[in-house]
Amino acid sequence: MTQSPTITTLFLDIGGVLLTNGWDHLARQRAAATFHLDYEELNERHHLTFDTYEEGKLSLYDYLERVIFHEERPFSVEEFKAFMFAQSQPYPQMLDLFRSLKAQYGLQVAAISNEGRELTIYRIQQFKLKELFDCFIASAFVHYRKPDPDIYHLALDVAQAAPEESIYIDDRAMFVNVAQRLGLQGIHHRDYATTCAALQSFGLAPNYNRS
Secondary structure, X not given: OOOOOXXXXXXXXXXXXXXXXXXXXXXXXXXXXXXXXXXXXXXXXXXXXXXXXXOOOOOHHHHHHHHOOOOOOOOOHHHHHHHHHHOOXXXXXXXXXXXXXXXXXXXXXXXXXXXXXXXXXXXXXXXXXXXXXXXXXXXXXXXXXXXXXXXXXXXXXXXXXXXXXXEEEEOOHHHHHHXXXXXXXXXXXXXXXXXXXHHHHOOOOOHHHOO
């Protein structure tokens, strides 16, 4: 096993990097079309309460009661939840990349994600994320959300990682910038190729990318 001389820990966002987003505006648009809902009303109610759900202060049932089931519907909560969960899809190339880097360089890998409890647990189980991650700093578990600096400080403490030996990777540039201001290295994920190139600049090149 080879070991990077400088980087010991990767902190990864999940939605937008390894998987599709759990419940973004596109998923909500699909839900509105599928269940014949008023998207504008759904979206307004979502924005009024979703932060509270992501911070772990509401259950998914409570969130859905406020956003969808505040009036009688011809479908059940379980039917809607099944639709929500089915929106999550993997990015296999990205998952393979980080599994390879972890094995090759003996890296510690931790998640820092904004997501509600039920969606987080479903995605961990469905996509076998415990095979990649050593720990999960999810907003619903720790009651902080990005870009609150406390979630990054907590992640560093839990992982016992030095900021200068860590890379934070996220598809949202602002969240990367916050991590960088706290001393972490940062990569703004746009696509597989540019993220691979950025990782290689830190000395992390998976075997299958080497000539």
